Amino acid sequence: MRLFAALLVSLLLFSIFASDVSADYPLTLDQRKRFDQYLPRCFAKLEARDPVHVIGLGDSLMGGYVPIDSSDGEKGNPLYSFSGHFLSQLAREFFYPGGVRLLNPARGLSSKLTDLYGDEITYEDLTIIDGTALDGLRRATTDAFLHEPDLVMVQFGTYDAFQRISIDVFKRSLQEIIDAAKQNKSDIVLFSPGLIHSGQGEIPWGIGRPYAVAAREVAQANGVLFIDIGKHMARKGGGVDPDNHPEAAMEIVGDRIARSFYFGPKMDEKELVHPNFDVQRFLGEVAFQELKDGPPDPLFTVAGIATYENAGLVKAVMSLRNQTNETQQGSVGALAVGGSFLPVDGFQRFSIPANATTQLVFRYARPVVGKTRDGADLLFPIEPGDDFCRLSYFIENSYESRLLDLPVRVGPVTALWKSRQFINVGDRIRIEWDLVNGTDKAISGTFQVGMADRVGEPTNFSVSPLGTKSVFSLFEFKNPAGDVAQFQQDVWIQIDVDGKKIRFTREMEATKDLVLGEQMSMQPWVSYGNASPVGDSRAQIRPPGKAAVRFDADESALYVVAGLKDFDIPDLGDKASLKARLFVDARPMNEVRNFGVVEPIEVYTRGQDGPGTTPSVPLGCFGNGYNMILDPRGITSVLTTGSDGSRLLEIRVPRSYLHRHEWELGSLDSLLGVRLELTVADSRPDAPEPFPSENRFETSSPTFAHEGAAIYGFGVNDARSLSTLRLSRQPVKSWSVQIY
Template structure:
């Protein structure tokens, strides 16, 4: 509000020119008369202009009293509170320094399906209305007096700015990928085209829906973080959004494993984590809902209202309202951190009970100063089914209580076989607040880890390095038995407190090369102190294929397949020929009759045996004979070490028909595109990682199929650049 002093000065300044004008029009003053006592000042007539200072002051005060009270909006921008400043200095000190100096900041957004389906006004880049655009806009308003947000998108036609305002900008650059496996490769190529300052990682949605193992998400994030830090980039991680399809209690759990892994990894690496699936800030539970039977459906309804139709990835995509809410969540977490809810969880423990049973126990604390009524609803993760739980709990102010949930293990392949950590999502509500608590704890009294989940060029036997870990805190003894490929092995282990031992397992590999792909079951049973639990997995074996060899593709429906693929090569080109026997092609509503996804890992031999990623070449075409379309090619398409611009016109794909009625699709790639590969024809150690996936005639076919993402290099098989391939195998424990 303006002060009286300021108002007086304004009115006085306006009054003095008027008074001077009046004096200029008055007759000249008569000659001075003898001094007399001054007469009392007469009150000014109505409408008269006061002539002396005292009257001017009175008039100014009277005028001010008649003015409306000014409403000045509280200033919330430009300055950070001490708490906010400390939060920025902990996680994003370099970015804070640039924003405080009102310099341009560039944010690379590595996102999966969460970036799809965003709508915007005509001529405007949709990213501006996504959660990333909302977040960037709030940052610009916070730190820039004038300025805005601009989208960096190669070849973009829509207007890329949110407003035509002169000033510093926050640049946001989208890089669309499907999962964490390709994150490091995407960042080191597409992401570094400009001069980024921050990497915003918005992944986990597609990984969660695809059931990608948590260890793969963790490994992919570790590689991404190393890449970012080598380039002195700061990192923000946005956890995946929820899903709410039928059955909702299982759908809500799909992305929580990835969220939990990323939260823990960020805490360990001191990276800022923001949970975009935080229900406490996305929805409010209906106040009329009472008891779990009403609260859960009401909550699911609110979540479903935030989600639109499913996209091409199968994920239900966020609406515009949800994007706005997610942008606010991200901004709040960057500025101040995640706000607390009315409760707190802790001291979680998961214990195997034998006979396919599992018990969860954790503490629930009321952090408020008043009594609290809570509902606890265990969600349904893969392979587990909640059987008994106390769902309604009342806690006095500051009180805590142990919550117990019993599960049945419906599929032992879902028990953790990576790091021994079990992650269980539990939905907690109190009043209008709801949040999915991601409980992470070691599996007790023992857990099992497979240290070698993928191996190439295996000959006579495979050692998966299965490790039994003692989580009891005391001495531990157990008997074990494994069964795989018709071979049984047994043994006993004695472990010190918190000790572990790698079992000396040798899984025999086939001595015949056909069929090229086969799947075996791996069963491990551990028995300790009356607790007997089976840990089951599947082992996929794929023999190395050679040139000129027609290899059958497996049909996803399990039925017989006559489709084959053959590879050929010379000094200049690489060829793949698909014989589509039994495939009845017909154009769909988009005019496509088939789709081929071809993954190639063309790194050098030593690098190809390490973790990495490729990006599939996508080829589509009509049912009629003719050239097919090759989509734009990612810079890392042929392996993590690649970073080039590839012209899809240089790859030919042609569908032809034979006189006998057969159909054949031929794909030709120039050798120059695989410039990092040794390309020693006739040498069995000159290899390419490869996978072929075909969709056509209402059926799907594949060369190899893994629980890993399709772009994960460890999910590929091996092509030897010789027509006399060796009897070696790619082995994966899934």
């Protein structure tokens, strides 16, 4: 009897599932065309109900992180994220009764959201906490395709925005992930970052939108499906009574969207990134609907132009078109463009007849973030290597809210830095720019360049309408102090068109190339913190002591020997007192020191003399393509004390771990990229950070810093940010140079 009852319950559940599916199936002809266009490999398997394997490459939003435990779902389980619900809808549509199975779930997490048996879609979670597109590229070149996925879901941008990674680095990383997926014949769905409840300006939602728009551009260029979950989240703002002032209307819209991050009264801090479980389900369902039917019909479309004005202002003129057959009226609010463009008059009211267009004007300020080394105001830099400024706006029409994006070139001319990384620099350095015309008219003017105290004469130029003019300058490269191995200087190009001057300033860092056995002084973090334009108050706290490092190598290993003089390394018992992070780019000669991604080896020691520990060796640690699992015990380290009281940290990395490198000892052309960071622990028991940055020494720093973060520079794991080590003992006078 019990067996009969169990079978009856199973049949009832099966019939319920089948009836749900039948409501959506079969697909229409247009829907079939979309599946065949965007998921050709999966579509054939789905129709045959063959096994389908999916991987998720993204950050914690895709990975299902939520700030607190809840009865509505499981913390850190991607099945409860928008990606898991998206796949559940896919399984339901194509009648996979077993639903979605998460492979190798973390301890305590469910592998399925249903108890039903039958065909399943398998989901492999390769997301990275706080991950950027560079982290995704590392997975794409190591373990992402080991199990031959049919579908790769990609979603980055949130932490690229927080880390201020430049858009050109973000786009290039996404492009190489897509290239890897296509090479492995996997289908791809590219998701935008969600809305982030953080940022500057009176509508604090704009920090991630430039990355969302850039991701869409990459998807369109490659013909892959792009789903903008940020735009779907914006629909949660709803409409506002037309009697409200536009600023009040935008505040109401923002407050409603903010409810997406509400987890109940137990939350101590405001959540900024991860929506609650209900919103995750909503996003997964609407994303799947967009896969089937395409994006919702637009109520409005936008076009526009933007121009630099004096005093760091930028003017944007938006042409807002009503795409409906009814008069539309409501409010528009401008979002900040990261930290570079902050709306000054960001709220407008509109009324547009059916199928008509109106113009709205918005102004943005480029905030002053410090002083250049010659005393001039330094405006928050714009993107160094991308020709678009990506503006975004909330809009509501009394009934619903939407999100509009307006990518524009800023006129009259924007200077893009074509050259941002240089190796083997001698007594000259050639820096190149593209002068991009942001208008539909020919532009003529002059440009002038400068590096530290070396300033060129104004030079005439002209650019065709919406065209590009390549220019360069050959600077004398000289060490300002004569004997230092590392220094920073300002580099700039100034455009003068019809009396309007726009200066584009970056920071240059130069590091002398090292050879085996050569000692290099390490700089305290505050050397970067105190250098203009940084204003971090912690930078006034200078750690005692000095640090230096030398690298050596033989046939069996790479050796790193760091000397610490007058260092007070606290004795914290069994707790770590010293942390070292060693970055090594050990790719082959045709790849090393070029674009790529590395991960640091972390070494911890106690305050007393003795061996250190290396917790793990991440996949791809030594650059793209390092896909072997390496035993961290093979990396040995020891902390000792000399007769003069100085401390010595020695780290040994086996040659076998660097197996992709040619390892031509004695050759000046055999290169590694390297960077070492040493951080002393905070001895206070209630220290907010166990290893604070003000206690750090480093060989170089990939940062053009403001408020403790880089400004559109290289990410810390971008291989181009490292210095050069030559596997020879012959002295050299060459330098590695980065422009941040």
